Amino acid sequence: MGTFLLRRLMRSAVLIVVVTFLTYFLVSLTPGDAAYTLLGARATPEQLQALRHDMELDQPLVEQYWRWLSSALHGDFGRSLLTQQSTSEVLSQRLEPTVSLLAGTVLVSVALGCLFGVLAAVRGGWLGRLVDLVGQMGLAVPNFVLGLILIAVFAVNMRLFPVSGYIAFAEDPGLWIRSLVLPVCGLAFGVIGVMARQLKVSMEEVMQREFITAMRANGYPQRSIIYRHALRNAGLPVVANLGVIVVGMLSGSVLMESVFALPGLGSLLVQASAQADLPLVEGVVVVMTVIIVAVNIGVDLISAWLDPRVVRP
Amino acid sequence: MSAEILSSTPDPDSAAGQRPKFLSKERARRGPYRPATLLAGAWLILITVAAGAAPLLAGHDPLTQDLAQVQVGPGGEHLLGTDSLGRDLLARLLHGSRTTLLGVAVGVGVSVSIGVPLGLYAGYLRGRVDKVASAVAEILMSLPGLIILITVLAVYPYSMIAAMVTFGVLSSAALFRIVRNVTMAVAQDLYITAAKLAGLSRRQILLRHILPRIRPTVVAQTAIVAALALVTQLGLGFLGIDTRPPHATWGGVLQDASTVIAVSSWTVVPPVVVVTLTILAFGILGDTTTSQPYRLTRARTRTGRPQAPRTTRRAPADQLLCVEHLTVVLTRGGGGSILVDDVSFGIGRGEIVGLVGESGAGKSVTSRAILGLQPTQAKVDGFIDFDGLNLLDLTDKELHHLRGRRIALVGQEPMVSLDPTIRIGAQLAEAVRAHQKVGRKESHRLARQLLTDVRISDPSAVADRYPHEISGGMAQRVCIAVALAGNPELLIADEPTTALDVTVQAEILDLLRDLQRERNMAVLLVTHDWGVVADLCDRAIVLYAGQIVEQAATERLFDHSCHPYTAALRAADPHQQQPGRRLTTIGGSVPPPGSWPPGCRFADRCVSVTEECSNAAVPLHLVAEGHITRCIHVRADDKEAHRVP
Numbered sequence: 028m029g030t031f032l033l034r035r036l037m038r039s040a041v042l043i044v045v046v047t048f049l050t051y052f053l054v055s056l057t058p059g060d061a062a063y064t065l066l067g068a069r070a071t072p073e074q075l076q077a078l079r080h081d082m083e084l085d086q087p088l089v090e091q092y093w094r095w096l097s098s099a100l101h102g103d104f105g106r107s108l109l110t111q112q113s114t115s116e117v118l119s120q121r122l123e124p125t126v127s128l129l130a131g132t133v134l135v136s137v138a139l140g141c142l143f144g145v146l147a148a149v150r151g152g153w154l155g156r157l158v159d160l161v162g163q164m165g166l167a168v169p170n171f172v173l174g175l176i177l178i179a180v181f182a183v184n185m186r187l188f189p190v191s192g193y194i195a196f197a198e199d200p201g202l203w204i205r206s207l208v209l210p211v212c213g214l215a216f217g218v219i220g221v222m223a224r225q226l227k228v229s230m231e232e233v234m235q236r237e238f239i240t241a242m243r244a245n246g247y248p249q250r251s252i253i254y255r256h257a258l259r260n261a262g263l264p265v266v267a268n269l270g271v272i273v274v275g276m277l278s279g280s281v282l283m284e285s286v287f288a289l290p291g292l293g294s295l296l297v298q299a300s301a302q303a304d305l306p307l308v309e310g311v312v313v314v315m316t317v318i319i320v321a322v323n324i325g326v327d328l329i330s331a332w333l334d335p336r337v338v339r340p
Numbered sequence: 341m342s343a344e345i346l347s348s349t350p351d352p353d354s355a356a357g358q359r360p361k362f363l364s365k366e367r368a369r370r371g372p373y374r375p376a377t378l379l380a381g382a383w384l385i386l387i388t389v390a391a392g393a394a395p396l397l398a399g400h401d402p403l404t405q406d407l408a409q410v411q412v413g414p415g416g417e418h419l420l421g422t423d424s425l426g427r428d429l430l431a432r433l434l435h436g437s438r439t440t441l442l443g444v445a446v447g448v449g450v451s452v453s454i455g456v457p458l459g460l461y462a463g464y465l466r467g468r469v470d471k472v473a474s475a476v477a478e479i480l481m482s483l484p485g486l487i488i489l490i491t492v493l494a495v496y497p498y499s500m501i502a503a504m505v506t507f508g509v510l511s512s513a514a515l516f517r518i519v520r521n522v523t524m525a526v527a528q529d530l531y532i533t534a535a536k537l538a539g540l541s542r543r544q545i546l547l548r549h550i551l552p553r554i555r556p557t558v559v560a561q562t563a564i565v566a567a568l569a570l571v572t573q574l575g576l577g578f579l580g581i582d583t584r585p586p587h588a589t590w591g592g593v594l595q596d597a598s599t600v601i602a603v604s605s606w607t608v609v610p611p612v613v614v615v616t617l618t619i620l621a622f623g624i625l626g627d628t629t630t631s632q633p634y635r636l637t638r639a640r641t642r643t644g645r646p647q648a649p650r651t652t653r654r655a656p657a658d659q660l661l662c663v664e665h666l667t668v669v670l671t672r673g674g675g676g677s678i679l680v681d682d683v684s685f686g687i688g689r690g691e692i693v694g695l696v697g698e699s700g701a702g703k704s705v706t707s708r709a710i711l712g713l714q715p716t717q718a719k720v721d722g723f724i725d726f727d728g729l730n731l732l733d734l735t736d737k738e739l740h741h742l743r744g745r746r747i748a749l750v751g752q753e754p755m756v757s758l759d760p761t762i763r764i765g766a767q768l769a770e771a772v773r774a775h776q777k778v779g780r781k782e783s784h785r786l787a788r789q790l791l792t793d794v795r796i797s798d799p800s801a802v803a804d805r806y807p808h809e810i811s812g813g814m815a816q817r818v819c820i821a822v823a824l825a826g827n828p829e830l831l832i833a834d835e836p837t838t839a840l841d842v843t844v845q846a847e848i849l850d851l852l853r854d855l856q857r858e859r860n861m862a863v864l865l866v867t868h869d870w871g872v873v874a875d876l877c878d879r880a881i882v883l884y885a886g887q888i889v890e891q892a893a894t895e896r897l898f899d900h901s902c903h904p905y906t907a908a909l910r911a912a913d914p915h916q917q918q919p920g921r922r923l924t925t926i927g928g929s930v931p932p933p934g935s936w937p938p939g940c941r942f943a944d945r946c947v948s949v950t951e952e953c954s955n956a957a958v959p960l961h962l963v964a965e966g967h968i969t970r971c972i973h974v975r976a977d978d979k980e981a982h983r984v985p
């Protein structure tokens with residue numbers, strides 16, 4: 028278990044360094060640098076030079092990155108170029124809506140995806156076809172388009188949920204849930220289809236395996252064969268893929284936040300990107316990468332719990 | 341978004357390495373020419389042409405605003421109506437498709453030109469290239485695509501091309517992985533090895549032999565990357581960061597429609613329809629699923645015989661199992677061929693009967709049909725009388741009650757016959773609880789007792805292990821323990837030693853014999869090994885091409901075997917080979933089900949064949965008491981009976 032966790036943590040560290048360095052490198056390619064953005068087009072070359080020196084922009088890239096990384100490790104991501112607010116402060120304000128949206132979506136889609144997947148595999152028939160269809164449809168309707176449709180139907184027409192906006196949990200838990208229902212549905216729909224279909228295919232494959240035949244032949248209870256043995260084994264590839272699914276969900280959440288005007292990290296990213304506020308952009312990328320890493324570690328732990336071969340090879 | 345879609349594609353390996361016959365049938369149903377594929381292709385061509393001819397078709401300028409006609413409905417002057425600034429919706433969609441499709445093309449182009457060659461190379465050569473590329477791909481695949489693209493657009497504002505090139509690089513990782521896996525599978529094929537031996541250059545092998553084989557997979561995956569590129573492009577357009585504002589893209593049209601969705605919902609309809617159809621079209625081209633439905637709760641196939649109570653001939657009292665006229669036929673969907681043809685035999689209480697033959701003779705199908713575990717698409721006919729019950733008449737539930745308790749199975753490959761995710765002790769305890777009303781704790785104690793019964797010296801340690809942590813021989817002991825948990829009267833052992841090391845084989849056979857004696861179990865032993873037959877069996881049945889060709893007591897079979905096939909099999913037995921002499925084998929192989937000749941099915945390979953042999957089906961006939969055979973050249977107590985020299 029120890030070496031397994033260590034390996035996974037190493038992988039996470041590598042991922043964080045790669046992503047942050049790539050972003051840093053990318054940002055350094057900007058035609059006008061941060062000093063330029065700050066001072067504007069009318070600045071004299073001397074002024075620019077002085078500010079660059081102050082901001083240590085004239086140092087080698089790797090050195091700059093190193094300095095940035097070490098202060099980032101202390102929670103200091105610099106300041107917004109436009110508002111001069113501390114980046115970490117802005118980020119922490121924006122974290123809640125995004126995490127609520129993601130957590131809600133993961134919960135809903137894992138629960139429903141498993142349910143439909145298993146039912147489709149066991150019952151087959153029209154339910155199986157439906158799962159296949161939704162698996163396809165979920166892909167064909169981009170989630171932000173679905174979000175628009177949900178707004179038109181459930182918010183504008185039926186007035187069941189707010190059209191947009193976010194209420195913090197601390198403010199009013201009931202309204203918090205109401206403000207999340209539509210975005211979570213929009214984001215989860217496709218994922219449910221994909222997961223259900225994956226689980227169905229995986230179940231069908233596992234049910235053909237020799238150990239299932241052996242169990243049936245030796246009188247293990249049918250229920251246990253399907254829900255304990257087959258499901259557990261069929262779940263392995265699905266769980267392993269969960270990390271990738273959450274990565275996709277993160278991309279989707281950016282669009283969902285934009286559709287539903289949720290003040291989360293995604294909308295911060297879009298806004299900062301449009302204003303070329305690079306410290307903010309970097310900060311968001313870091314936080315998102317950390318979310319991915321956390322999810323991956325969670326997925327690894329679940330995999331290890333489900334499949335002993337992961338930890339005890 | 342990206343990964344979700346790619347990951348939903350089923351195992352790419354299934355696209356390659358299938359039997360040609362199967363492939364050709366698949367092609368008819370799902371291949372490139374099924375109607376959905378044609379429609380999808382037609383739609384994509386249509387929008388591409390429309391994009392090219394946009395200025396001719398549009399009729400309006402996509403940028404001209406007409407604030408007097410904002411959000412007009414469809415029809416009249418503006419065919420699809422206007423948007424929030426009174427611009428013609430059709431014109432904006434048509435012109436928008438140019439940018440959007442260009443973006444998709446760029447993304448797909450970059451993705452394919454990186455992913456495919458690298459995948460081919462890594463999958464074929466393996467080694468360090470593969471390791472490094474796979475590691476990079478893994479990192480790329482765990483990057484949040486859209487977020488990186490937004491960052492890129494922060495650096496290069498409104499540069500759709502830069503964004504889509506980045507998309508191409510990111511998505512090439514998934515493409516790489518799939519191409520690599522398929523290539524790896526194909527490269528192991530015999531004829532690739534042959535090509536290598538024939539001295540073809542690496543380039544020739546890759547381009548001429550491997551690439552054509554994996555082409556369907558590559559095409560399908562490319563279509564999926566295209567769908568992704570489109571979705572991504574739409575997302576960027578929706579966020580309004582892919583192109584400078586008045587310029588139209590599909591995503592931008594959607595975004596504009598969304599701002600006024602509360603007032604007029606029509607504006608959102610045309611772009612949503614166009615977008616959905618296009619993604620669906622890519623999706624259809626990328627759909628290579630060959631999911632074979634497997635119903636878990638399958639109705640037992642009934643025979644076409646009248647439902648009136650069958651007058652089963654009561655088997656003699658000492659007979660435990662009596663199989664009569666057992667026939668297993670694949671349904672038309674499964675190919676329609678006969679797997680087991682009119683097989684009849686019996687097993688007495690406490691008797692060990694061998695079922696012998698080469699692979700493909702129908703041994704496993706016969707033995708599993710007794711347990712009601714025939715292939716999904718098979719129909720079983722005949723009688724299987726087990727202690728007065730006709731097994732073919734039982735419902736699934738009644739049959740389930742019998743399994744493990746009265747008839748149990750030990751399979752061929754112990755390492756895959758146990759649930760890999762659960763500790764051995766727990767699996768065994770579950771089997772115990774399935775048959776006896778005992779508590780959890782007691783069941784674990786009984787499980788350890790069973791492990792002791794199968795001569796495992798340290799039952800507690802083994803009970804704590806997982807199946808992958810024990811050896812094959814140990815796993816087979818555990819499988820035997822599982823089968824014994826219900827104290828069965830009949831044990832079906834399907835090639836119980838084939839997958840094991842020679843040294844372990846003897847131990848397992850000894851164990852089986854001891855257990856059989858201790859418990860007075862009847863055993864149906866499926867094997868192709870005459871040593872096993874000689875060692876254990878009281879009687880043996882020789883199967884060839886779905887039929888019984890000879891049946892006799894073991895001793896008689898060894899001294900007076902009549903059928904040329906039995907003789908040939910015994911001569912080919914590796915235990916009988918004399919050192920220094922050339923290995924005797926039977927030429928040719930068992931004809932596969934569906935291609936059995938009308939006359940003697942062994943005629944092609946028989947050394948004693950004459951012309952009459954192929955004239956008509958050969959019946960079984962009695963040679964001596966308890967000895968039957970199926971050969972026209974053997975007569976009752978024939979002095980000329982074939983013997984192994």
Ligand code: SF4
Nearest residue numbers: 940943946953971972
């Ligand atoms: S019937 Fe003819 S071909 Fe068949 S086994 Fe006998 S001798 Fe050989």
